[in-house]
Amino acid sequence: KALAMGAGAAAAGKAMAAPEGEDAILKLPEHTTGLGQPVAARGYGMPSKWESNLQRRESPGLTRVSQASVSFTPLQGLFGIITPSGLHFERHHQGWWDIDPSKHRLMIHGDDGLIKRPRVFTMDELMRLPSVSRIHFLECGANTAMEWANVAVPTVQYTHGMSSCSEWTGVLLSTLLDMCGIDRKRAKYVLAEGADGSSMTRTIPIELALDDVIVAWGQNGEMLRPENGYPLRLIVPGVQAVSSVKYLRRIEVGDKPWNTKDETIHYIDLLPNGLHRQYSGIQECKSVITTPSGGQTLLDRGYYNISGLAWSGRGTIKAVDVSVDGGRTWRPARLEKPILPKAFTRFNFDWVWDGKPAILQSRAIDSTGYVQPKINQLRAVRGTRSIYHNNAIQSWLVSENGEVSNVQVY
Amino acid sequence: KALAMGAGAAAAGKAMAAPEGEDAILKLPEHTTGLGQPVAARGYGMPSKWESNLQRRESPGLTRVSQASVSFTPLQGLFGIITPSGLHFERHHQGWWDIDPSKHRLMIHGDDGLIKRPRVFTMDELMRLPSVSRIHFLECGANTAMEWANVAVPTVQYTHGMSSCSEWTGVLLSTLLDMCGIDRKRAKYVLAEGADGSSMTRTIPIELALDDVIVAWGQNGEMLRPENGYPLRLIVPGVQAVSSVKYLRRIEVGDKPWNTKDETIHYIDLLPNGLHRQYSGIQECKSVITTPSGGQTLLDRGYYNISGLAWSGRGTIKAVDVSVDGGRTWRPARLEKPILPKAFTRFNFDWVWDGKPAILQSRAIDSTGYVQPKINQLRAVRGTRSIYHNNAIQSWLVSENGEVSNVQVY
Amino acid sequence: NPAGDKPWANMGRAPTPAEIKAWDIDVRPDFKGLPKGSGSVKHGEEVWIAKCASCHGEFGESNEVFTPIVGGTTKKDIETGRVANLHVDKYFPQRTTLMKVSTVSTLWDYINRAMPWNAPKSLSVEDVYGVVAYILHLGDIVPEDFVLSDQNIAEVQKRMPNRNGMTTDHGLWLPNYAFSGKPDVKNTRCMNNCPVEGDIKSMLPENMRDAHGNLFEQQRLIGPMRGWDTTKPPRK
Amino acid sequence: NPAGDKPWANMGRAPTPAEIKAWDIDVRPDFKGLPKGSGSVKHGEEVWIAKCASCHGEFGESNEVFTPIVGGTTKKDIETGRVANLHVDKYFPQRTTLMKVSTVSTLWDYINRAMPWNAPKSLSVEDVYGVVAYILHLGDIVPEDFVLSDQNIAEVQKRMPNRNGMTTDHGLWLPNYAFSGKPDVKNTRCMNNCPVEGDIKSMLPENMRDAHGNLFEQQRLIGPMRGWDTTKPPRK
Ligand code: HEC
Ligand code: HEC
Ligand SMILES: [Ca+2]
Ligand SMILES: [Ca+2]
Ligand SMILES: [Ca+2]
Ligand SMILES: [Ca+2]
Ligand SMILES: [Ca+2]
Ligand SMILES: [Ca+2]
Ligand SMILES: [Co+2]
Ligand SMILES: [Co+2]
Helix, strand or coil: CCCCCCCCCHHHCCCCCCCCCCHHHHCCCHHHHCCCECCCCCCCCCCCHHHCCCCCECCCCCCCCCCCEEEECCHHHCCCCCCCHHHCCEEECCCECCCCHHHCEEEEECCCCCECCCEEEEHHHHCCCCCEEEEEEEECCCCCHHHCCCCCCCCHHHHHCCEEEEEEEEEEHHHHHHHCCECCCCCCEEEEEECCCCCCEEEEEHHHHCCCCEEEEEECCEECCHHHCCCCEEECCCECHHHCCCCEEEEEEECCCCCCHHHHCCCCEECCCCCEECCECECCCEEEEEECCCCEEECCCEEEEEEEEEECCCCCEEEEEEECECCCCCEECEECCCCCCCCCEEEEEEEEECCCCEEEEEEEEECCCCECCCHHHHHHHHCCCCCCCCCCCCEEEECCCCEEEEEECC | CCCCCCCCCHHHCCCCCCCCCCHHHHCCCHHHHCCCECCCCCCCCCCCHHHCCCCCECCCCCCCCCCCEEEECCHHHCCCCCCCHHHCCEEECCCECCCCHHHCEEEEECCCCCECCCEEEEHHHHCCCCCEEEEEEEECCCCCHHHCCCCCCCCHHHHHCCEEEEEEEEEEHHHHHHHCCECCCCCCEEEEEECCCCCCEEEEEHHHHCCCCEEEEEECCEECCHHHCCCCEEECCCECHHHCCCCEEEEEEECCCCCCHHHHCCCCEECCCCCEECCECECCCEEEEEECCCCEEECCCEEEEEEEEEECCCCCEEEEEEECECCCCCEECEECCCCCCCCCEEEEEEEEECCCCEEEEEEEEECCCCECCCHHHHHHHHCCCCCCCCCCCCEEEECCCCEEEEEECC | CCCCCCCCCCCCECCCHHHHHHHCCCCCCCCCCCCCCEEEHHHHHHHHHHHCHHHHCCCCCCCCCCCCCCCCCCHHHHHHCCCHHHCHHHCCCCCCHHHHCCCHHHHHHHHHHHCCCCCCCCCCHHHHHHHHHHHHHHCCCCCCCCEEECCCHHHHHCCCCCCCCEECCCCCEHHHCCCCCCCCCCCCCCCCCCCCCCCCCEECCHHHCCCCCCHHHHCCCCCCEEECCCCCCCCC | CCCCCCCCCCCCECCCHHHHHHHCCCCCCCCCCCCCCEEEHHHHHHHHHHHCHHHHCCCCCCCCCCCCCCCCCCHHHHHHCCCHHHCHHHCCCCCCHHHHCCCHHHHHHHHHHHCCCCCCCCCCHHHHHHHHHHHHHHCCCCCCCCEEECCCHHHHHCCCCCCCCEECCCCCEHHHCCCCCCCCCCCCCCCCCCCCCCCCCEECCHHHCCCCCCHHHHCCCCCCEEECCCCCCCCC
8 A cells, every 4th residue: 555645745746637638738728828026036046945845953952052053064955075065064163154255364474484475365365375165065063963972863964964065265274374384394283263253273284284275265156154163164074074174264273182072072072981082083985865865754665765864074975775674684885976085976776665564774985995983882992972973874864754863773 | 477366365375474483374263162062963964165166057139038048057166076066057947946856757758659659757656776886977058158159158167067967867768768669670769848838848869878878867866957957857978968858758659850940040050152061969079177267367377187078979088188388299197086988077287377378278189089179170161150069179268467368279 | 678678668648639629839931830710901900919019019019029030022032032231232121020030830830829928828719811912012022901801811821032042952951860961161170380370360359358258257166267348448 | 467476465554562452352272362360260160150150051951052071071071172972972962161161272262252142252351251251160170269360271271171182184174175185985976886884874754744834835826846745645
């Protein structure tokens, strides 16, 4: 028997009320028999009104005030690898601003001769420099944090929605540091600092700073959105997103790490023995099935295209395997192109639901050969209180009634 | 001497008014000393208020009514290869609609046994099918049409802004046609038809239909925008965008082309001898410098990162050359990744402006070895009245006063 | 794949005959899809005056809402099937619909699906035959007392002024895509001492500097450049 | 490149000493960047009551606006430099700021740059020394009559309860990035007959079904699935 659904789903059924056909076809709608809206009615367009369910949302009770909080990307409704900028997850520590870019400055300096030519740049000057455009994911170190011990949230928006992927445009930090005459031998770390109230500061080791870190103004073809650091932010590919400092105003080059508030009070991973792992930057290889996912109900039995995302802070995705029996057997998924370093990779997988309970999982493998772990493997080493860097295999239970639930199975 | 600019540019100068420093640094702004906006203040975000100059715009006088018209993408302000969906160019023949997707249907049929199992699909059903996500450009066949004879418009928005590039998600048309039991031997063409008032119809040869044509619902990670065919459109990669029928309601398989209004009255290329080239689909290899470009003024002498876009309807971009002396000498530009078939490729090129007049040009080469032509080479064969498929090398004149103008030089 | 080769193959449902009929409205050059029926020039003129003339002009000559539908074709064209005014030497200013359209089926199909612009698909079969006949009459392709029908439309096709005016012999014709698709224009990848005429052949006339509005307001307020302030003359 | 190797090298300008001073506010664990000055616990208490207590509680214990700043540390911890309550066996419910922070410089730096939350960078140097002293006093790290200063802060560092509580000996520490970066947890790519415990270890409690609002309204209205209507019990 077909699983009859509530609002909106009836039309999906194979059987029709009237034998001559469906009204949706036989009665030509207004848009087929009338004149629509003019071009440029909206000089800057917005999604369809029918899509308004897909919004960034806070997780109730996760944080106490909304200016030091997070809003999650609705991954359950997204396709491909580009996250629409309007749905990019947000993490602010002291609220977001829409800064006048003509007054924004970036200062680069460093004592003891580590920077020979300290400099101040306007946006005009920065945007004249040789630029790169690259697709990279950003993932908060605390993504999937709520799931270390138990299932705590219902949907992939809340389990994995602190990650997004965009095409970033900007100048390589290495280009700027070289312009400023960095002492490449003695410099060991840079401090990145934001211009917002929190003046967010993060230590970045020089190996990364001179590698693929971008001082970015562009996001998905246009300027950064205010919520994402307009007019200037750092992009530290593959590293927890807190390092990708927004509203970037200052880079200081030094010889020791800074141990800032978000390096010794937060973004530290508590081990069972009471020690905290500090400077845990890399976002290890991870994947998640977004369709179907928790909080959804399948409309019917039969074929489904299981779809999801995989990414690795260490390189490219080499393969994604999918299991529909809770991890007993796995088959490789199809990977969509492009497959880029430190970027989302979209995978798809054929599945026929026979109406019986099923447990869906995905498992990513990256170019270093690393295989995404199970939650119990992570817990065996790190316990359940380390908050950050939960890259465990995610399990979704499909029940007989078609409901998909967040579960832990290993 | 530096070229002093009007509003907004003064801050870019190297000299400062006060010796102790700039106010922009010394006087901490409100956003550094206050509390900002909460997360999810905007569940769906928008660009900064400082970016409102970048809008889709009509070209005055090009068309007579705005529902059968075009709005152009502001390429002069964009980065990378992804066009923000809100700025994707628009071309409507009878206006755009925001269609209730639960009532939208796709019918696939064909007489004489060309389709053995005609079918009607709901969006629910289509979105269950195996999908692909691919980055492709869309370019109107009439892009750069106004420039066949003379320079007619001032900026790259109007010369080249009928092209955009997005990540599209949907099911391959070949998958659907096979489901419907297409007779792969006898089928020669398909007709694609929209559900809007114009019920736009275009003939697509079966070689393409069974190759990389997508029946798409996703654009840049979310559903298609209403202006781009929500909830369903065709994407015919590499072919003039009129074939990528929006609001797709019907696919008919046949054995002859249809010669629809937009195949015999428009989208035909007039030759000097009075013949029209018909079914001129492919968008040949093309490129344009977007920064700097017409209607802009350079703030100063010195270094600039010349940046632009290249694409080809026949494959991938192999190289882009840039000339700053009106075509006498050329050097290869840097290509950003990814470089994908039938997609925008972003190029960058180092240039130092010495304050003297300069003529900037870009020339793309694709994977077939085709080299983008000059306008006089095109005219020698096609004359000046063929409207469509002007893929000529674009020239921008930088005058001593810093102004960049649209010119024709060959 | 334990679920079979193409487990999605049964998605969707068969359309009913009525459903196909409701949407399968296309008319091909060989008149496949053309409904039986007829309409006179006279009936067409009535429909035209009531429902079309406001946008296209009484005689299809208007350039207000859209480019003219009628004009520029001759008796000679009807004989040859080639519109002479399309030749570059004729300097004919505007290309009308009748100068370009090669098949009468296209007019029938398009008017039936899309016109009147603000009420598409509201015409009866007789109305469509009628206005097509009326337009053809305005181009002197059919006489004033003509009644266009599914029976005689093939004969009318033989009088379409531009019926021989199309070619698919070019490198952009899609079926060639996978095979040859030979480009008609070639450039070479010269890198140094490249041959150029060099002078500026065309640039925007001074009086069109502000024809697209103030360009300052169409460019970003930061970055390497600003837009021209076209409310002022060019900088010195 | 005729324009030289790095023709962009001169972009930008040198900052003035005053400009660097205005922005270079960071304080490192070795106290590089710490301004000279001092502040007493008593002064700090006044500042705290006036400008901090409303959010963090009179004794830094509040969980209302942010997690507690004070609590959970002991005299023993001050000796060992390891907060015992962080050990998994202690079952200590919440981790306070003082339980985690390893360097006193961090408190100075952060309060100076970011607090009070709604008026960051409004405190004087004395205020910052004072409130840091007050917080330390609430954690019994310094006595009630203490005056914290640039002169004695290095001594105070030796009493920070969690000063030995950090490790960088792991595969995610960034400097290891280019070198080893060895992951601590490994899975294998088993494809068939893979070992699993198999039962459901955890799932969302029934009473939390609607804790995130009505999920129907958080999912697309079309496509392969719908959201749970959490205003109703699960479907049968
Ligand atoms: C409200 C204005 C309006 C009315 C009324 C109207 N038209 Fe049109 N017509 C247009 C516009 C605008 C276009 C161009 C549409 C496009 O760009 O695809 C057009 C296109 C056409 C074309 C194609 C011309 C070409 O060269 O592409 C024909 C033929 C035509 N109309 C016939 C008719 C007939 C017959 C009627 C009445 C039964 C009619 N029109 C009523 C506005 C109108
Ligand atoms: C209006 C509310 C408010 C006021 C007033 C306020 N704070 Fe805070 N404080 C916060 C919030 C919210 C955070 C967390 C910010 C974040 O997430 O980065 C915080 C964080 C802190 C922290 C870091 C705690 C941790 O574990 O991360 C310290 C230390 C602190 N405040 C001290 C102070 C001091 C000292 C004052 C007064 C001078 C003060 N606060 C005034 C709201 C306030
Ligand atoms: Ca069904
Ligand atoms: Ca300058
Ligand atoms: Ca048909
Ligand atoms: Ca007459
Ligand atoms: Ca410093
Ligand atoms: Ca006390
Ligand atoms: Co974070
Ligand atoms: Co077009």
